[in-house]
Amino acid sequence: MSSLLEFTDTKFIKFLKSKNKYKAIEELADVFKGTDVCSDIKAFINALKEREEIMTTGIGFGIAVPHAKLESVHKIAFAIGISKKGIDFNSIDGKPVHLVVLVAAGERQHKEYLKLLSKIMSVLKNDIIRNEMIQAKSTKDIIEILRNAK
Amino acid sequence: MDKTLYILQHCYDSIKKFFTTRYDLKEYILQIGISLLIGATAGLGAMVFHTLIEWMRFAINPSRFSRYLEIPSFVMAIVPVIGALMIIGLTRLFPQQASERGVTSVIKSVLLQKIPIPLFTTLFHLLASAVTLGTGAPLGPEGPSAKIGGGLGSYISSLFRLNIRKMTTYTVAGAGAAISAIFNAPIAGVFFGIEVILLNDLKNESLSALVIASVSADMVSKAYLGNVALLQIPKFQVNTHEVLYFILLAIVCGVVALLFMELSHIIKKFYKKIRKDDTIAILLPLSLLFAVAVMFYTDIYGIGYELINKVLAKEFSVNILVILFVLKIIFIALYFQTGAYGGLFAPSLCIGILVGYLFASMLSFFGATLDPVAYALIGMGGMLAGLNSIPITAILMVFELTNDYRIILPVMLASVIAHLTVTYYNKGTIYELELLEEGIDVRKSRINVLESVTVHSIARKDFQTINAKAPLKFAMDKLIEAETGLIVVDDNGGYTGILSLNEVRQALLSSDVVELLICQDIVLHVNPCSESNSAAEALRRMDEYGIDFLPVAKGNKVTAIVLYRDIISMYNKIIVQIEEKQYGHFGL
Numbered sequence: 001m002s003s004l005l006e007f008t009d010t011k012f013i014k015f016l017k018s019k020n021k022y023k024a025i026e027e028l029a030d031v032f033k034g035t036d037v038c039s040d041i042k043a044f045i046n047a048l049k050e051r052e053e054i055m056t057t058g059i060g061f062g063i064a065v066p067h068a069k070l071e072s073v074h075k076i077a078f079a080i081g082i083s084k085k086g087i088d089f090n091s092i093d094g095k096p097v098h099l100v101v102l103v104a105a106g107e108r109q110h111k112e113y114l115k116l117l118s119k120i121m122s123v124l125k126n127d128i129i130r131n132e133m134i135q136a137k138s139t140k141d142i143i144e145i146l147r148n149a150k
Numbered sequence: 151m152d153k154t155l156y157i158l159q160h161c162y163d164s165i166k167k168f169f170t171t172r173y174d175l176k177e178y179i180l181q182i183g184i185s186l187l188i189g190a191t192a193g194l195g196a197m198v199f200h201t202l203i204e205w206m207r208f209a210i211n212p213s214r215f216s217r218y219l220e221i222p223s224f225v226m227a228i229v230p231v232i233g234a235l236m237i238i239g240l241t242r243l244f245p246q247q248a249s250e251r252g253v254t255s256v257i258k259s260v261l262l263q264k265i266p267i268p269l270f271t272t273l274f275h276l277l278a279s280a281v282t283l284g285t286g287a288p289l290g291p292e293g294p295s296a297k298i299g300g301g302l303g304s305y306i307s308s309l310f311r312l313n314i315r316k317m318t319t320y321t322v323a324g325a326g327a328a329i330s331a332i333f334n335a336p337i338a339g340v341f342f343g344i345e346v347i348l349l350n351d352l353k354n355e356s357l358s359a360l361v362i363a364s365v366s367a368d369m370v371s372k373a374y375l376g377n378v379a380l381l382q383i384p385k386f387q388v389n390t391h392e393v394l395y396f397i398l399l400a401i402v403c404g405v406v407a408l409l410f411m412e413l414s415h416i417i418k419k420f421y422k423k424i425r426k427d428d429t430i431a432i433l434l435p436l437s438l439l440f441a442v443a444v445m446f447y448t449d450i451y452g453i454g455y456e457l458i459n460k461v462l463a464k465e466f467s468v469n470i471l472v473i474l475f476v477l478k479i480i481f482i483a484l485y486f487q488t489g490a491y492g493g494l495f496a497p498s499l500c501i502g503i504l505v506g507y508l509f510a511s512m513l514s515f516f517g518a519t520l521d522p523v524a525y526a527l528i529g530m531g532g533m534l535a536g537l538n539s540i541p542i543t544a545i546l547m548v549f550e551l552t553n554d555y556r557i558i559l560p561v562m563l564a565s566v567i568a569h570l571t572v573t574y575y576n577k578g579t580i581y582e583l584e585l586l587e588e589g590i591d592v593r594k595s596r597i598n599v600l601e602s603v604t605v606h607s608i609a610r611k612d613f614q615t616i617n618a619k620a621p622l623k624f625a626m627d628k629l630i631e632a633e634t635g636l637i638v639v640d641d642n643g644g645y646t647g648i649l650s651l652n653e654v655r656q657a658l659l660s661s662d663v664v665e666l667l668i669c670q671d672i673v674l675h676v677n678p679c680s681e682s683n684s685a686a687e688a689l690r691r692m693d694e695y696g697i698d699f700l701p702v703a704k705g706n707k708v709t710a711i712v713l714y715r716d717i718i719s720m721y722n723k724i725i726v727q728i729e730e731k732q733y734g735h736f737g738l
Binding site for chain 1: 619621654662663665666667668670671672674675
């Protein structure tokens with residue numbers, strides 16, 4: 001698997017204002033608007049929300065990984081949202097989420113999708129990296145953290 | 151005396167030694183002998199068939215009755231209805247024998263080596279086809295002839311206890327031989343075998359047997375019928391400078407052939423909609439309709455040879471010819487699609503004659519002076535080639551029917567162009583497309599044996615399902631137990647996709663990913679197959695998705711699954727069976 005930086009961009013990193021998880025998903029998914037990642041943002045947001053309703057993607061430790069595979073996603077990518085105040089994601093440990101990693105993949109990008117999720121999870125499992133990301137002041141800082149992450 | 155005996159004994163020993171040491175020669179001589187025998191038998195079969203049709207045709211011909219017995223023609227127009235009742239009765243009485251009809255069934259028997267064809271099946275087709283054609287159905291005798299000849303070839307081979315490879319050879323030879331005999335055209339018979347039954351495989355080992363059997367069959371046919379020509383061709387004039395008109399007529403023939411095929415297709419769909427698999431029942435109302443048409447236009451009755459002779463003798467006006475052309479085309483398509491016992495070879499001769507004659511007559515309105523008889527004959531070749539995808543047979547058939555070299559060049563042009571027009575549009579011949587509808591794709595270089603295996607025969611009913619909303623960690627245990635994979639369903643049990651071990655392997659790399667996912671996240675939306683699909687089609691879909699099992703669905707519910715390894719195992723089984731049949735169990 002190549003570096004995580006190949007799947008994101010400074011444009012895809014956002015400091016979130018929303019406190020509600022669905023609003024936060026909408027706010028973060030909007031970063032793909034006008035890019036070559038997804039041609040139907042509305043459908044993408046709906047898919048993310050429907051998925052979230054079935055089972056939370058808040059996996060604890062202040063992290064949530066909403067994700068969806070969709071026909072209108074043409075390029076596999078992920079966006080990062082940072083919430084200093086925290087968002088209630090109904091996480092499995094009950095704690096608020098400070099780091100939202102939103103993954104978008106095409107309908108047939110099955111293997112790449114799982115590989116990317118796996119890579120993201122292995123990076124976020126590292127307490128130091130995770131805390132550095134949550135404490136980051138700018139998008140450039142986040143990119144730098146990901147560049148150094150192994 | 152002793153010396154004579156000694157010489158005779160010595161000669162016998164020498165001959166015996168020669169034949170016992172030269173096995174290859176023995177085999178060749180035997181092949182020639184069997185081919186001659188099969189040709190003669192197929193020729194005889196074709197003559198019996200021909201006699202039966204002719205007898206019925208003359209005995210109960212509506213126009214003949216009305217002429218000699220002073221019975222109004224509308225009363226005798228009921229003959230096709232009586233014929234339809236008899237055909238429906240025969241089909242109901244012997245459904246198994248009736249299930250495989252026409253030229254396509256012979257091609258299938260040869261390709262899939264469903265041989266030997268039982269003698270009773272052959273006799274059934276002889277009788278059923280004679281009733282169909284003898285009671286006026288507007289179809290041709292070539293499909294049934296091929297069936298009868300092929301059946302006799304296969305039966306004689308089984309009497310000699312030949313292996314399946316040789317049985318196939320003689321089935322082809324018998325089919326071609328019967329065509330030679332029925333049309334009194336040996337060369338066309340050989341090429342019919344090559345173009346239609348061998349699907350243009352000139353390297354096929356059946357070729358020599360086909361040639362010998364056709365010659366033998368034609369000798370029988372000539373001995374029985376004499377040198378009486380099937381058609382009475384009046385004098386005609388061919389002008390080679392009319393080449394542009396020849397090309398134009400060829401294209402017209404190709405377009406008419408395509409229109410006929412389209413009409414047939416629409417009728418087939420309509421029949422299937424109203425009677426599903428029992429289309430033969432439609433024959434009764436159809437024959438009533440036909441009877442009404444026959445009351446007004448008696449010439450549409452029967453195979454069409456009389457109509458051809460009348461057209462060539464210029465007995466009709468253009469207006470009547472247009473009506474006859476329309477009625478012929480409609481009723482041929484209507485009859486053919488019911489599954490009535492008859493072919494399209496002779497009907498295409500008839501349509502071709504009408505098209506060619508009308509073409510020349512109509513152009514004469516615009517000042518062109520074309521001989522309608524010559525153009526009718528060219529049209530006959532073009533239509534024969536276009537509709538049946540047999541350009542070489544068409545050229546030779548027209549030549550053998552006319553015995554006139556002058557017609558060869560324009561017929562060559564018309565046949566090839568009409569054939570190309572049809573195959574360019576249809577991407578296959580009429581027989582290839584018919585077989586394709588049954589799941590047998592012969593357009594590739596080699597027939598895939600799995601095309602004849604249905605998913606139904608290898609599907610497994612034991613499969614496990616999981617709800618799309620279930621967490622992936624719950625699916626893991628089920629997946630390990632399920633051997634291959636799981637069928638993912640929605641809350642109503644409707645099919646969503648599949649989950650296979652292969653697909654989730656990547657997810658297993660990280661236990662955190664397993665915690666994050668539900669089945670819906672990694673479901674593979676695979677297009678399921680139906681029970682009637684072929685195993686080859688199922689295999690193609692599995693290859694497309696890179697999976698080792700495929701759901702079998704009815705509507706949106708999964709009823710079974712089919713496994714990759716079951717298909718491969720079936721394939722190996724069939725190959726072994728074919729090899730055993732070809733080389734294992736039978737001698738010679």
